Amino acid sequence: xxxxxxxxxxxxxxxxxPPRHESRAAAVQTSPQKLRPxxxxxxxxxxxxxxxxxxxxxxxxxxxxxxxxxxxxSTENVYGVVSLIFWSVMIVVTLTYVSLVMRADNHGEGGxxxxxxxxxxxxxxxxxxxxxxxxxxxxxxIFGAALFFGDSMITPAISVLSxxxxxxxxxxxxxxxxxxxxxxxIVTLFSVQRRGTATVGRFFGPVMMxxxxxxxxxxxxxxxxHPAILKALSPLYAGExxxxxxxxxxxxxxxxxxxxxxxxxxxADMGHFGHxxxxxxxxxxxxxxxxxxxxxxxxxxxxxxxxxxxxFFLLTPGWARLPMVLLATAATxxxxxxxxxxxxxxxxxxxxxxxxxxxxxTHTSASRMGQIYVPWINGMLAVAVLTLVFAFRSSAALAxxxxxxVTGTITITxxxxxxxxxxxxxxxxxLIVPGAILLLSVDLMFLAANLTKLVHGxxxxxxxxxxxxxxxxxxxxxxxxxxxxRKEAEGPLREFVDSLADHDPPYARVPGTAIFxxxxxxxxxxxxxxxxxxxxxxxxxxxxxxxxxxxxxxxPDAERTEVDALGYARDGIVHLTAYFGYMExxxxxxxxxxxxxxETEGKIAIDGASYYLSKLELTTGSEPTMAAWRKxxxxxxxxxxxxxxxxxxxxxxxxxxMGSRIAV
Numbered sequence: 001x002x003x004x005x006x007x008x009x010x011x012x013x014x015x016x017x018p019p020r021h022e023s024r025a026a027a028v029q030t031s032p033q034k035l036r037p038x039x040x041x042x043x044x045x046x047x048x049x050x051x052x053x054x055x056x057x058x059x060x061x062x063x064x065x066x067x068x069x070x071x072x073x074s075t076e077n078v079y080g081v082v083s084l085i086f087w088s089v090m091i092v093v094t095l096t097y098v099s100l101v102m103r104a105d106n107h108g109e110g111g112x113x114x115x116x117x118x119x120x121x122x123x124x125x126x127x128x129x130x131x132x133x134x135x136x137x138x139x140x141x142i143f144g145a146a147l148f149f150g151d152s153m154i155t156p157a158i159s160v161l162s163x164x165x166x167x168x169x170x171x172x173x174x175x176x177x178x179x180x181x182x183x184x185x186i187v188t189l190f191s192v193q194r195r196g197t198a199t200v201g202r203f204f205g206p207v208m209m210x211x212x213x214x215x216x217x218x219x220x221x222x223x224x225x226h227p228a229i230l231k232a233l234s235p236l237y238a239g240e241x242x243x244x245x246x247x248x249x250x251x252x253x254x255x256x257x258x259x260x261x262x263x264x265x266x267x268a269d270m271g272h273f274g275h276x277x278x279x280x281x282x283x284x285x286x287x288x289x290x291x292x293x294x295x296x297x298x299x300x301x302x303x304x305x306x307x308x309x310x311x312f313f314l315l316t317p318g319w320a321r322l323p324m325v326l327l328a329t330a331a332t333x334x335x336x337x338x339x340x341x342x343x344x345x346x347x348x349x350x351x352x353x354x355x356x357x358x359x360x361x362t363h364t365s366a367s368r369m370g371q372i373y374v375p376w377i378n379g380m381l382a383v384a385v386l387t388l389v390f391a392f393r394s395s396a397a398l399a400x401x402x403x404x405x406v407t408g409t410i411t412i413t414x415x416x417x418x419x420x421x422x423x424x425x426x427x428x429x430x431l432i433v434p435g436a437i438l439l440l441s442v443d444l445m446f447l448a449a450n451l452t453k454l455v456h457g458x459x460x461x462x463x464x465x466x467x468x469x470x471x472x473x474x475x476x477x478x479x480x481x482x483x484x485x486r487k488e489a490e491g492p493l494r495e496f497v498d499s500l501a502d503h504d505p506p507y508a509r510v511p512g513t514a515i516f517x518x519x520x521x522x523x524x525x526x527x528x529x530x531x532x533x534x535x536x537x538x539x540x541x542x543x544x545x546x547x548x549x550x551x552x553x554x555x556p557d558a559e560r561t562e563v564d565a566l567g568y569a570r571d572g573i574v575h576l577t578a579y580f581g582y583m584e585x586x587x588x589x590x591x592x593x594x595x596x597x598x599e600t601e602g603k604i605a606i607d608g609a610s611y612y613l614s615k616l617e618l619t620t621g622s623e624p625t626m627a628a629w630r631k632x633x634x635x636x637x638x639x640x641x642x643x644x645x646x647x648x649x650x651x652x653x654x655x656x657x658m659g660s661r662i663a664v
Contacts (some may be wrong), residue, residue: 009375043273044212044307045204046341048286049334050155051093051262052208055215055293056312056328057162058085061255061399065155068456069251073305078131080241080251083232085259086291088624091442093263096283100277101417102267106349110270111342112148112409113349115416116141130149137416142355145346148264150345150464151405152381156262157388158402160185162395163332166313166325190334190382193340194362195557204334211331212289214324218315219289220294251448256456257403259294262335268342272428283439288563309597324577340381347377354479355472360642363655375641400453407450407462411443471494473639474626478634478664481625482616485662490523493544497573498564500538503535507538509572513609514539515588516647520546521564521575526614527658539610541602542573544603545584547648560591563599574600576645588648613644621663631664 007120012077063073071077116138120618123134160182167174192280231237242249245524295310307314316324350356362373372437392398418436423426450458520523525544532538544566546568564575590608599605620631645655 004118020168024095031599031608038182038276041205041209043205043269043281043386044208044285045206045279045334046272046337047269048208048212048262048281049204049263049331050159050339051260052215052286053163053328053332053335054210054259054261055290055297056166056256056332056617057395057399058255058355059294059297059311060200060254060309061258061396063301063450064255064396064399066396067251067451069248069254071248071252073301073308075302076429077241077245078298079229079237079300080245080249081235081256082229082294084241084253084256085294085414086232086440087235087238088256088446089259089290090325091439092260093266094282095267096410096439097418098279100421101369101413102195102270102278104417104420105270105275108271109276109345109349111346111349112141112144112264112413112416113346113353115413115420116145117349118420119416122420132288136456137419139473140412142472143417143465144409144416145350145355146468146472147405147408147412147465148339148346149266149343149468150461151264151409152339153384153464154402154405154461155185155339156189156381156385157182157392158395158398159332159335160329160550161389161392161398163325163328165395166310166328168320170321170350173537179389179393183334183386185329186382186385186389188380189336189341190385193378194375204330204337207327209285211327211334212285214327215289215293219292219294219517222296222299222315223292226302226593229299229302231293231323232295232298240265250449251325251446251452253446254453257446257508258272258399259449260410261402261406264340264406264413265339267413268345271345272341273354274606282579283580285555335386340378343377343381344372344374348372349373350472355476357475357638357641359640360647361471398457400457401460402455403446403450404458406463407446408461408465409439411447412421414439414443433564471633474630474633475637477626477630478637481664482618482662486526486616487523489660489662490526490529493521493524493575494566497568497571498530498533500573501568501571507532507536507539512539513541513605514612515543515545515592515609516612516614517545517547517588517644518614525541525612526616526660527612527656529658530658531612535543538573540572541600541604543576543592543600543604544574545558545576545588547580547588549580549586554584557594560594563595565601570601570602576600585649586647589651591648609654611645611650613650613655613657615657615659617659617661619663623663625664634664 015218059081061067063071065190071081089093104110104112104115104118106117119137119141121642123131161178164178164182164185167178187549215344233556266282270278293312293315296315299305299316303313313321314329347356347359348361351359351361359376361372362375388398418432418439422429422432454462514528514531516525516528521544528542528544560579562577562579564577566573566575576592578586580586588611589609590605592604592609620628620635625631626634645652645657
């Protein structure tokens with residue numbers, strides 16, 4: 001394991017700063033997972049669906065006559081477009097993501113939130129100026145993550161719509177059924193997410209193997225008929241197209257970018273399968289299949305310009321078009337899976353970093369930490385995707401909106417990676433500067449081209465991204481305010497225990513055991529302080545318990561707990577820290593049964609113990625900490641926080657929730 005801080009998911013800390021325990025995690029870290037063929041197949045079924053279905057609509061969109069800046073169909077333009085697609089895929093996906101960015105992982109997790117964590121970890125060890133730089137880059141990264149949520153909403157809508165629209169090629173009278181069929185498919189897709197990405201990947205993986213094989217075979221057949229299209233492998237054709245026909249070639253980049261949509265999902269989904277599995281799947285099957293399809297469609301257009309309305313489906317022989325529509329529909333469902341699982345990863349990491357509240361997360365694999373299911377995100381995405389389907393009703397209407405979120409996220413990810421490579425990997429300037437010029441020039445050209453489509457739909461992902469960015473930064477700012485107020489209200493734990501020992505007369509002790517759950521060991525639980533100050537009593541046996549989740553699947557019982565007497569050997573008050581792996585659901589009563597009575601100053605009466613939780617009631621205060629509307633947004637967002645008593649398996653009939661009011 002690499003050195004550095006792994007964010008720990010602390011379900012008790014509803015609004016406080018989550019503690020970090022990288023050293024403990026290192027002590028119980030499991031060995032790296034051996035790469036098996038099944039993992040690569042699973043990656044094919046989860047990770048590559050988005051980028052693997054881009055051949056369905058990319059070239060069709062470039063030559064769409066309804067585009068505000070249409071590209072005329074001609075031999076010269078076909079060569080130029082195919083060449084631009086090929087080199088865009090090679091530079092952005094193969095070079096930037098697969099070869100470079102995916103090497104920057106946070107304990108195996110990828111995605112833009114992982115980059116934010118890595119940059120923040122570097123800045124924490126530097127001076128104030130470096131921390132300000134990291135803070136600015138983190139804000140940029142959060143906006144990139146917010147744009148990815150927009151991509152997660154648009155991708156399922158446009159992907160499934162584009163595939164189902166293939167029925168028009170076979171039976172034009174079926175057009176009225178496209179939207180209802182799409183809606184049924186999307187509802188089914190989101191309903192199976194709870195089964196986990198491993199299960200979904202096992203089912204989808206073989207389907208995607210057939211899909212990419214079909215792409216390659218059909219593309220190869222057309223290339224054999226018109227081998228001249230292979231001249232587009234030369235970057236000269238891409239350059240000549242851009243320079244010689246800049247007035248519409250530049251605008252065409254907003255459609256060509258569709259060929260690289262899904263690159264950001266490869267990185268976001270890295271925690272599900274690992275870098276090696278994704279790299280092998282991309283180089284061995286996905287890249288060859290997609291490239292052959294693009295060149296095959298270009299070859300078809302050289303011989304039949306009228307095929308421009310549906311070059312992908314017309315590449316298929318007439319007898320195979322219905323099976324191809326069905327296969328494309330299955331593939332686009334899988335395309336949606338790639339961004340959905342990516343959204344789960346981004347949301348989980350955002351919660352760990354304090355940009356979202358604690359969400360209920362289900363880990364669905366004992367071998368991969370990143371394989372998770374987040375019910376709240378799943379439901380939110382399902383509603384958003386269905387709304388887009390019924391509002392836009394066609395893939396063409398969504399195409400202009402699609403590229404904006406992708407190019408924004410890619411540009412921000414590249415920027416953060418270059419900064420990280422220079423500061424943390426100490427890459428030399430002679431390598432960083434040319435790399436930045438090449439990679440960012442490509443990214444910024446795509447971004448600028450998509451801005452020309454702003455009034456034609458590109459505003460949608462920007463609006464979604466801005467809304468998500470506002471929620472995340474508001475939550476992060478609100479947590480800082482509440483953390484300060486809570487720490488002040490709680491006070492240092494050691495001082496509180498000292499005051500209990502020095503109190504004259506001593507506090508009355510009542511029979512029984514009280515378990516106070518807290519965020520860590522630095523401050524006193526609000527529930528315990530309130531019980532002492534208002535009831536003037538202490539239980540005979542008091543356990544202050546903090547729970548931390550480590551980046552390992554399971555923690556052995558021998559490593560489960562740490563007990564601290566807090567300076568007084570026989571006062572009946574101890575602090576207990578319990579560690580759990582990410583595959584384990586914390587069970588507080590079961591953990592207490594593991595304790596040695598000698599460590600806890602006597603045997604804990606588990607069956608009769610009372611459990612105390614501290615709950616904060618947030619209100620809007622008069623202090624100018626945030627704008628009034630942001631205070632209300634922060635309080636509204638707090639309502640989606642997962643319930644702690646249920647999560648910790650506490651007996652509800654012996655659980656006391658004591659509230660405390662804090663003004664934001």
